[in-house]
Amino acid sequence: MELERAILALAAALAIGLSALATAWAQSKIGAAGAGTLAEKPELSATIIVLIAIPETMVILGFVVAAMILFGI
């Protein structure tokens, strides 16, 4: 029973941790490119915000999966 709980906790941690890493990696790439774009075209700031925000869905999905694992849904 204890082992099962530990495995579930590890699974939840992996679900959110890996998706957070993936989001961070994607945002670092988009952020760097976005900063370059803004230097040349400041009027694209809203588009850059949107582009940077897109990968966040991954970590949110990871969070939902982690919550489902932890709460046994």
Place this chain on the structure above:
Amino acid sequence: MSKVEVAGPRERLEAVLALLQDTGMLQVEPSAVGFIETKDAAVIDSFLPDDASLKKRLFLEDLKARLDELLACLPHTKKRKRFILSQTLIESINESLRKNLLYCRNLCKKKEALTRELSDLARYRSFLDSIEPLLENIGRTPDLDYIGLTLQDPESVGALRKALVRLTDGNYELLTAAGDDGTIAGLIAVHKDISGDIKKTLSVQNIPELTFPESYQNMTFVQKIHSLRNRTSEINAEIEETDMRLDSFYAKWGELYTRAKEWVEESLSVLQATASVFETRMCFFIYGWMASENVLPLKTRLQQEFEGMVVLEEMEIREDDFARIPVVLKNPSYFRPFELFTRMLPLPKYTSYDPTPFIGIFFPLFFGMILGDAGYGCILILISLFLRLKFRGKTIAQDASRILFIASLYAVVFGVLYGEFFGGLGHTLAGLSPLIIDRKTAIMPMLYFAVSIGVVHVLLGSFLGFVTAWRKKTGTEALFKLISIAIILCILSLSASLFGLFPEMLKRPVILAILILTPFLLFTGGLLAPLELIKSIGNIISYARIMAIGLTSVLLAFVANRLAGMTGDIVLGAVVAGLLHLLNLIIGVFSPTIHSLRLHYVEFFSKFIEPGGRKFEPFRKEEKLS
């Protein structure tokens, strides 16, 4: 928006354009596409200005160039319009301008030369300020020569002394003083016979002598310094006098010339607008777009001003005009500040929806749901009121503060519902309890709530997409949107049945419905349709961020209070709590704003907005733009 045509006799064109500019209602369309019928194209041409118009344009352009030059010389003060100008008055202004421009040009050139000379002399100022007190202590005999130096590195003074001892056998005097700019000003006094050798050696060792302007060459060092001082004072006095003369010139002529420049610019813009006009042998035609509610007032005005000689007709808007119709955002006063967020993205097409009212409804809701703390909300309300008072007359700042005010009100409301006032401080101090839900513990109910909001928002977006497609008469696309909505609802019902939220017996008919609808989805949306559907499901789940980010905010607030309690000291605890709450408040403003916007821009707008709208830019006087 209405598509209109203004027609009248050619000789009234300039007057009509001036009236249109004055009213500022019509966007003149330079292209004839969609306005001139193919059968009429042979008799309607682009307007060709006559010799008189060309002459007038050249005259005005020349006048404008001279006015620009003159006004650039004058001091800038707030303009007050007291002049009503006419062509005759402009001609006399043109006459006076010749003489006045020459006068101002000379004053300007003089001031420019003086300023340049002053800036050249300024590089000696630091040296002079440092060295002048030392001159009192130095011997003044005709056999002595003085060498001025500026040393960048204070440590090089020692090396310089050694070099001087070697070159002069100790017969020298070196005085140094620290300058304001961190450099060291040095003055060497040596016998005239060896000063040349010393200067050469210093130059070889990259310690350049301070060189004075050429006109100072025959002076002694002391004379040079006094001359520089005197010249600087003279220049300052001369600049002051020139400024006074320019000021007094502005007081006499400035406002007249400023108004004349505006008049010339307005007249030129009328003449330039003729490039967008069309003509037949007798008539002119101006095509364009204007707000429908302005059609009748402008029609009446043209009728009155030109006694029926000039007419305005509304034209039929055809399907191929949709891409060309300009767009203007127009919303009730409550929603108007939220146009700030709409304008951050390309404008929607005319056939699409203005998303501002939806942002006005959902943005504060999401913000409030995420921040959800009555204490933080109250502080933000005060900040928004302060910003409103501080930035009076600045449209963007006013809009932003109004948005912050509305969003903060929602944060207070949700704070009361969640029972949060600076985290758990409200509960500890005043026994404040959650009215509907405790966010820290009710994680799954909050998650369901957030996703439910997502369902409503995404499905609303999809429905608007369906209506847009329907209005555009693209039946297949409309059907695809409708089937997508139906399948999403089926999938949600199925999920609810699987999680025990809906009766289990619902599963089978729902699966059957999905199986029946899928071929229609593929037929209407193509092979990529399932991908689009999965994207929509992902979009709905993305709303879980409302709960996730809200949870981090509430936990940080609780940590702030807990840490403050752990310090065991009232003052230290208050400082710790204050700092952490401040941090949370800053995050609490940016994070909900960015995420609420993202939910709109990515999840919601992608369902129905068609970007690429053309901004409505009516032909009007410059002053009305501000």
